[in-house]
Structures are given as structure tokens and as C-alpha cells.
Amino acid sequence: ASREYSGRPMQFITRVFVIEVTSAAVQAGVVEAVCQTLLECLHDQSMSGGEKNYQFSLISFDSHVHFYRLKRGATRPEMMVMLDDTEAVLPRPAHEFLAGLADCKKLISDLLKQMPSLHSGATEKESCLGLAMEAALQIIGDESGQVALFQCSLPTVGPGSLKHMAPSQHTKAEKTKYCGLQPTVEYYKSLSTVCAQRHISVDVFAFGTSFLDLASTACLSRFSAGQVTFFSNFHNKHNLVEAERFTTEFRLYLERPVGFGGIMRLICPPGVFVFHQTVCKSQILGVFVWRGAQVP
Numbered sequence: 684a685s686r687e688y689s690g691r692p693m694q695f696i697t698r699v700f701v702i703e704v705t706s707a708a709v710q711a712g713v714v715e716a717v718c719q720t721l722l723e724c725l726h727d728q729s730m731s732g733g734e735k736n737y738q739f740s741l742i743s744f745d746s747h748v749h750f751y752r753l754k755r756g757a758t759r760p761e762m763m764v765m766l767d768d769t770e771a772v773l774p775r776p777a778h779e780f781l782a783g784l785a786d787c788k789k790l791i792s793d794l795l796k797q798m799p800s801l802h803s804g805a806t807e808k809e810s811c812l813g814l815a816m817e818a819a820l821q822i823i824g825d826e827s828g829q830v831a832l833f834q835c836s837l838p839t840v841g842p843g844s845l846k847h848m849a850p851s852q853h854t855k856a857e858k859t860k861y862c863g864l865q866p867t868v869e870y871y872k873s874l875s876t877v878c879a880q881r882h883i884s885v886d887v888f889a890f891g892t893s894f895l896d897l898a899s900t901a902c903l904s905r906f907s908a909g910q911v912t913f914f915s916n917f918h919n920k921h922n923l924v925e926a927e928r929f930t931t932e933f934r935l936y937l938e939r940p941v942g943f944g945g946i947m948r949l950i951c952p953p954g955v956f957v958f959h960q961t962v963c964k965s966q967i968l969g970v971f972v973w974r975g976a977q978v979p
Contacts, residue, residue, distance in 0.1 A: 701833065740782070755783075760793060771815075866898055
């Protein structure tokens, strides 16, 4: 796009893959399916944008966030665990968790091969999804990018934690929210607004092995121009229909063309103007964010 229809100059395609590695995710084969599909696309050289313009990062989470250092010139990836469950703090500079496909293809391939076995004995049931998302945004920094989130269980630790209560325990207000599929917390909506302002989209791949409260977590995609893909009763070995559908959907996600920082301009003659009725304080319109009547 020309300069007047772009929010910023052309950037690298930066993608951060945020994978849940709780016992539910490992037992359903989610970690194995994600890594296998990524490996296939990596070897086929079919990822959108090409190797020269592609930056890759991967983090995993259960009750803690796990980072994987992919420093250029290293012989193997290095895993680091963030023990703080209240605030996301990177253990190393952000660029050490980002790797260019052209420079670190073997390092990335080794990491993807090791991931399933590395977490094969997972027993942790708690999830700190909110912290993992905050960490992903810190890794991307001021660049445009995409976050692919793989969710298998309800977030119960740290910022954005949610509760799974029986219907009899709900208050009248909570029942109204659940029946109307309304978010039970504002955290994910606020986080997605930050993503939209920084030209970062979030795509959620949700696996229905348990209650997820997608009405809340789906806000990450809804307000950042992303999408939510749901896989019911997913199991990589026992439910081959859903396993094959995931492989197809995820390959399409990795291979399709991507654009960042698009701006829609409406140029009106004198006497005509765009009327904007403020629906909420965050200026969210559908999956877009209103930037103002005069965009520089």
C-alpha cells in the first residue's frame, strides 16, 4: 500500500506462537499437533512472507511462562522459566527470543522437535494465559506482528484469571453475562485494544477439552482484527476428524498472505463528514479501532 494508507513503514513479519502445555493440552496431543504442523511448513518453506522477512518466537505456559532463547549462533535452544505469576518480565532482552528463519532455521527446527517430549510428563493443571500474552507483546515490542494463541483450559493464575463456577453459584448479574455470552472480565478486551494500537493481531485456536470461557478470552481476537477457531473434543490420536481439520486450518493460517497496519480513509467533500457515535471509551468499532477524524 502507498504511504498514506499505511500506519507505518513496512516491517518484518513477526509471529509469536503461545502454546499451552498444561496436562490437558499434552494429553490431547495439542503440543504435538502444533509443533508437527509448524515443522512441516518450515521444511516446505511455505510460510507467508518468505524466510528473509520472517521473525519467529515461541513461548509456552502452564502455571508459569516458559521462554526459549533462540540466539543466532547458538547450537541449541535454551529454555527459561518465569516464576513470577503477577507481572510479565522477560528474563533476557526481547531480541534474544526472536529468530529469523533465514539465520536460525535449524535452531527453530530443533526446538519444535524437542517440545512434545520436553513437556510429555506435564502434570500442571493451572494456566496463566494472561501473563503469557503480556510476555508475547513484550517480545514483539514496537513492531507489527501476529500472536497465535493455543488455549486448552481456563486461565486460573495471574492477570486475567477466570472462575469456573457451577450454575447454582452464579449471581443474577453473572447469569445474565453467561446467558448473553458476555465477557466476565474486562482484562482481555483492554489487552486487545493495546494490540490494535500497536498493529498486533491475536488469533486464538481453542480446543474444547473443558470449559474455556471463550466469551472472555475471545476478546483478544475480536478487537485486534484476529479470529477464533474452535475444535470440539480435540484429540490428536482419537479424534482424527478434528485433528485433520486443525492441520488444514493451521497450515492455511501460516501460508496465507499477511498485511499489517492498514488504514481506511474516507475523504469527504465540504459539508459532509463522518459521524462517529462513541459506543465505549476504548473507541472500538467491530474489529477495528477508531483513530480519529484526522489521521496524520
